[in-house]
Every structure is written in C-alpha cells, then in structure tokens.
Amino acid sequence: MKKILIGLTRQECEQFAEDIGEKKYRGRQIYKWIYEKRAASFEQMSDLPQTLREKLREHALLGFMTVAEIDDRSSSGSVKYLFRLPDGRHIESVYIPEANRTTLCISSQVGCALNCRFCATARLGLKRNLTAGEIVEQALAIMRLRDEDITNIVFMGMGEPFANYDNVIKAAAIFTDDNGMAIGARRTVISTSGLADKIKRYADEGHKYRLAISLNSPFQEQRAELMPIAKKWDLDALLQAVRYYAIKSRKAPTFEYVLLAGVNDSHRHALALKKIVKSMPCKLNLIPYNPTVELFSRPDKEHVDQFARWLLPLNTGLSVRWSKGDDVNAACGQLAGKQSEWVR
Ligand code: SF4
Numbered sequence: 001m002k003k004i005l006i007g008l009t010r011q012e013c014e015q016f017a018e019d020i021g022e023k024k025y026r027g028r029q030i031y032k033w034i035y036e037k038r039a040a041s042f043e044q045m046s047d048l049p050q051t052l053r054e055k056l057r058e059h060a061l062l063g064f065m066t067v068a069e070i071d072d073r074s075s076s077g078s079v080k081y082l083f084r085l086p087d088g089r090h091i092e093s094v095y096i097p098e099a100n101r102t103t104l105c106i107s108s109q110v111g112c113a114l115n116c117r118f119c120a121t122a123r124l125g126l127k128r129n130l131t132a133g134e135i136v137e138q139a140l141a142i143m144r145l146r147d148e149d150i151t152n153i154v155f156m157g158m159g160e161p162f163a164n165y166d167n168v169i170k171a172a173a174i175f176t177d178d179n180g181m182a183i184g185a186r187r188t189v190i191s192t193s194g195l196a197d198k199i200k201r202y203a204d205e206g207h208k209y210r211l212a213i214s215l216n217s218p219f220q221e222q223r224a225e226l227m228p229i230a231k232k233w234d235l236d237a238l239l240q241a242v243r244y245y246a247i248k249s250r251k252a253p254t255f256e257y258v259l260l261a262g263v264n265d266s267h268r269h270a271l272a273l274k275k276i277v278k279s280m281p282c283k284l285n286l287i288p289y290n291p292t293v294e295l296f297s298r299p300d301k302e303h304v305d306q307f308a309r310w311l312l313p314l315n316t317g318l319s320v321r322w323s324k325g326d327d328v329n330a331a332c333g334q335l336a337g338k339q340s341e342w343v344r
Contacts, residue, residue: 005034006063006140007133009170010179020059022052028179034062035180038144063137067145076324081142085110085134089127091158093138095146096324101187103152106138108168109159114193116227118216118260120292121158129164135171139181152187156212160229161190162198172209185209191256196233196241203245212254212285213242217264218272226264243280252316254283259307261289261299270310283317290323 003016010031017027029048033039042048042056068090069082079095091107111124138157143150153175155161161168168190176185185208192199193214202211217223224230230238242253255277259265277284286308289298299307308320 003060004063004131004133005030005060006137007131007135007171007174008034009174010177016060020055022055026052030056031180035140035174035177036182038140040144063133063140065134065137065141067141070145074324078324081138081145083138083141087128091130091134091138093142093157095142095150098324101151102148103154104139104142104150105154105157106135107157107159108135108155108161108164108171112159113163114160114227114229116193116214116216116229118226118258118289118293118296124158126159126163129167130159132167132170132174135167136174139175150183152189153183154189154191154212156189156191160193160195162192162195162202165198165201169205169207172207176209189254193227193229194233194238195229196237199238199241199245203241203248206249210251210254211245211249212256213238214258215255215273215276216258216260218269218276222264226260239276239279242282246280246282252281252283254285256285256287258287258289259299259304261297261303263296265299265303265307267310270307274311274314277311277314277316281316284311284314284319286318286320288320288322 005013005016008016008031010028013031014024014027017024017030026048030045033045039045039062041062042053045053064086065083067081068084071080071082077097081093081095083091083093085091089110091110093107094105096103096105107130109129110127112119112121113126115122139150139153155168172188172190175181175183176188188209189212190209191212191214199211199213214227215223216226220230220235223235246253257264257273273284286304288304289296291297304320308318311318
C-alpha cells in the first residue's frame with residue numbers, strides 16, 4: 001500500500017526516505033516540499049533526482065482529499081470548503097480573512113459524538129476521527145488553492161479536538177514546525193467543550209498552542225442540558241482542570257460563551273459568569289449565536305452590548321466575536337457537512 005506523506009513529521013519523513021533506500025536528508029527535502037513549498041505533486045519537487053521522484057510515485061501519495069464544493073458567497077469574505085475524504089465522508093473548513101490576519105477554522109472529526117444542543121455538527125453524530133494527515137491537508141489544500149499563507153489556525157470546525165487528542169496534537173506540531181508550515185504556536189488555538197482529563201494532560205505535556213474552552217453557561221444544570229459532556233465532566237471538574245492548566249502553563253485560556261437569546265444571556269448569567277472569569281487568569285469571548293438549530297436564536301445587538309456591560313469591570317480581555325460567514329453557514333457551530341449524512 002502506498003504511504004500517505006501529508007501528516008508525517010520531519011522524523012517520519014526521514015524514516016520513510018530510509019525505508020525506500022534513500023538517505024535521511026532526502027526525507028528532510030521531501031518534508032520541506034510538502035509543508036513549506038506546498039508542492040501539489042512529486043513532479044514539482046525539482047531538486048530531487050528524477051529517479052527518486054519516480055520512486056515516490058511508486059511508493060507514496062501526497063494526500064488524497066478532494067475539494068467537493070467551495071462556497072464563497074459570504075459578504076464577509078469567508079469561504080467554506082467542503083472536502084471529500086477517501087471513504088466518501090465529508091468535512092468542512094472555513095477560510096476567514098481579517099484586516100491583519102487570515103484564519104482557517106479546521107475540523108478534527110467527521111461529525112461529533114457530543115451532541116451540544118445548539119450545534120449543527122451534532123446532527124451528524126460521530127462518523128470517525130480524522131487522521132493527522134487529513135487535519136493538516138485541509139490547511140495545505142486551501143493554502144495551495146488560494147496561493148496564500150495562513151497566519152492563524154483554530155481547531156473549531158467539526159468535532160471535539162480533544163476526543164481525537166493524539167492526531168490533533170500531531171497536526172498542531174506540524175502546523176507550527178519552523179522547518180515547515182511555521183504557523184506560530186500562539187496563533188494556533190485548540191478548542192474543547194470541556195474534557196477535563198484531556199485539559200490536564202494537555203497542561204502536563206506543556207504544549208504551547210492556545211487553549212479555548214466552550215463554556216456557554218455558568219450553571220451546572222443548564223450547562224449539562226446544553227452540552228451533555230457536562231454530565232461526565234461537571235462545571236467544578238472543568239474549572240478545576242482549567243485552573244490547573246492556567247497555573248501550570250502560565251498561559252491565560254480563553255472561555256468561549258455562545259450567547260443564546262433568552263437562554264443564557266440574563267443578568268443572573270452575567271454575574272455568575274463574571275465570578276468564574278475573575279477566579280483565574282483567562283480571557284472571555286462572547287459569541288452571539290449563529291442561528292442554525294431552530295431551538296435557539298441570537299440576542300439582538302443592544303442586548304449583547306448590555307450583557308457585556310453587566311460583566312464589567314473585568315480584569316481580563318473581553319471581546320465580542322460576531323462570527324463571520326453566518327450568511328453561508330460557515331460560522332462557529334454551523335458546520336454540518338452534507339445534509340444527506342445527518343442522523344439527528
Ligand atoms: S459544539 Fe463542538 S463539541 Fe459540541 S457537538 Fe458541536 S462540534 Fe461537537
């Protein structure tokens with residue numbers, strides 16, 4: 001069987017070169033072609049001898065996802081990419097241009113098992129984890145298609161990144177390797193819905209990527225209704241893990257709070273949220289809901305501003321993030337793959 005090269009680390013590329021009877025440094029050259037020069041074919045790897053390029057064609061594939069659809073109708077400039085995987089499944093990634101950066105929101109699983117009530121991805125159920133190569137290939141394919149660099153990566157697409165921990169961490173290492181894609185670790189954000197055990201592991205392993213936690217309610221009972229994962233890892237356990245991370249890593253995690261009209265946007269919610277945020281070094285992002293699931297709606301702008309004022313004074317960074325791309329269902333919580341694959 002041919003070896004898929006996208007998703008291999010530098011050491012694995014060296015090992016692959018040796019496995020096909022080449023010197024280690026050839027592996028490093030191949031690595032650079034894949035991740036730094038973003039070669040789309042072995043033919044483009046012009047400083048490799050022709051015999052080696054032929055050997056690569058015989059023994060390897062660069063990657064094998066295909067772009068099934070590109071939706072660039074959003075007035076915000078965001079573009080949604082639907083990729084078809086080798087097993088016929090689909091995943092989505094979103095390109096988000098801003099004044100001083102370009103961000104890619106990428107998927108870590110096909111679907112998701114966690115069934116958050118407000119999330120479109122949950123409709124798919126979990127089909128499977130993505131490989132590290134399938135995670136990295138989303139970014140490489142989009143960079144190639146657009147012929148431009150990406151400055152930021154956020155693991156906020158389809159899936160719970162920490163439910164596919166090893167592949168996500170491997171992909172993040174490839175994204176941020178200075179010898180390859182060289183995206184800054186501080187510009188790479190891994191978001192979790194609250195797997196407390198994985199947050200602790202992440203802290204213990206000392207990763208430099210930024211951590212975001214999807215909070216969405218300051219009350220255990222309501223949070224468990226909105227996000228069933230909170231029945232396994234309750235709010236106390238989650239906050240304890242996040243505090244552990246903040247102390248151990250000396251980095252401020254970011255709490256993400258999706259504002260759902262009439263559900264979690266009251267004065268009482270704001271005061272309880274403020275208490276949590278003030279209890280540790282952290283940042284807070286308020287995200288007015290992108291209507292996707294019929295049960296919920298977005299509070300109006302005045303109410304969002306009021307909610308933010310209720311939180312003040314806050315000794316930390318507070319921002320309101322109006323998601324871009326909601327006009328083409330490319331915003332936070334709106335990625336749902338192909339409708340024909342929904343199970344919920
Ligand atoms: S919000 Fe995230 S964790 Fe929750 S169901 Fe959607 S993809 Fe999964």
